[in-house]
Amino acid sequence: MEFITQHPILVVSLVKIVILLFLTLTTLAYLTWFERKVVAHIQSRWGPYYVGAHGLLQPLADGVKFLFKEDVTPPGADKVLYILAPSLALTLAITTLALIPFGPATIYIFGQPTQLVIANVDVGLLLLFAITSLGVYGVALAGWSSNSKYPLLGGLRSSAQMISYEVSMTFSVVGVLLLAGSFNFNELIEHQRGYYHYLPFIPRWHVFPQIIGFLCYITAAIAETNRVPFDLPEAETELVAGFHTEYSSFKFAMFFMAEYANMITVSCLATILFFGGWLSLFPDSWTWTHFLPGALLLLTGIYTAYDTVMNMRGIARIQFAVVTLLALGLGVLCLLPGVMPVVQGPFWFLAKVLAFLFFYVWTRGTLPRFRYDQLMSFGWKLLLPVSLLNLVVTALCIIFPVLVNR
């Protein structure tokens, strides 16, 4: 007990970790729903519709299905590594979220100063890259330990792809680091505060001076998370399902969740580095924008209330009534004077992250897959030189400030 009172950081961190873990796992589940819905609408389909209102209980049904499926371990598999691989993939993917700041450096909850981040590290960006760079082992080990040919080929492909694109991804963000002069996420975000002198309606987000860096980053990031059009490790026409062919039941679900968690991390990083993190799109003096989070939630609530009354029947009506109450309750909560300043940071941050997640799903619904040799030559012969060139030009602009008109 004395030990805990001496180290209050343990308790505070534990509370934050539990909250973040709960929110992340829920988000991961509903991200699958979001993806299926958006892809369905791109292809003029309905998507999940029958399990719950608008398919809202589909993630729950999927989870139950994964839990009750038979857990097969292939004969001749390396048992320890076969179990270690999915756990490693999921653990590392979720750990990175501990470094992401969801709101301003210091906020006051019940009068107590606190931070909306679990670990505010000086070299946050480097540490994040360190953790994500270990993620390749989950995929490589899964391929190796399955003792099967398709997973091995998938694992090899994916480790080669992840190493190749990690180089470009790291180089593409160095430009931003040079501009801000810090590895710390909060300092990186604070550097983007304010508006351009000659164009007062454009915020000073890094995406404008670093547009090439951003394009390189987002391309490399999609490849790094093994998503379409770079989903070669699980190209089903060639490799059955790639590295997780032999996985079933909950271990398969863990790979699935790791992929989505990586998508979230990469989107968070893009938001922080290029789109001003938790900074608002509007100037601080426009106080009416503080009503936005609450107003948007209330509008959602009003729409779902309309939908409940007009279109829903039976049990779906009850489920949608719960959704309506949740949206309205949260909306009113966000408008309370004590809560309103607290939710501003997280609102803008999450809105930007959601935009990136939509972009991810959009590309999946639109683009065809690369061929493997195309993927490699694209990564090494185009993406890497361009990101290097961007870095050199940025460095020159900083050494000779005459070139940049800030």
Add this chain to the structure above:
Amino acid sequence: MSLAFILFFVFAIIAVAGAVLLIVAREPIHSALSLIMVMVALAALYLMLSAEFVAAVQVIVYAGAIMVLFVFVIMLLNAGMEERTNWSKVAKYAGLPLGVFLLFELAHWLAHSAIGASVANGSEATNAAVSTRALSKMLFQKYLFPFEATSFLILIAILGALVLAKRDE
């Protein structure tokens, strides 16, 4: 008992256990993974000495890049179990006493020297907290020549590897 004290022993034990596993394991991929374990545990120890930059770079370079290539090669060659020859018996019976001897020698030296005393007092550790900016200034100003010389050395090594790989054609 402070938190740092407990954490030090946790990570130290992980590092030593990983090093022992690296030697004992007969499957090459298990050895490679044990080495990764050692490197990550060392990075955690660096982090506790407030050397955040070094810790992150340790993981990115060693665990995230070099060891991935090791694992990659092991997977590509599908290397089997390690073979035990007569020489491995020599390693077992001569290597173990020598290793223990080295350990005691190191412990003795650390206990009776000025560096050891300052480490025990914690004075070295508190001075070690350097910002990334200071570190890079040191690297690119004070130690510029050794730094550039090292980069040339690595370039030559890459060229050598290329020449060796292309010799057959």
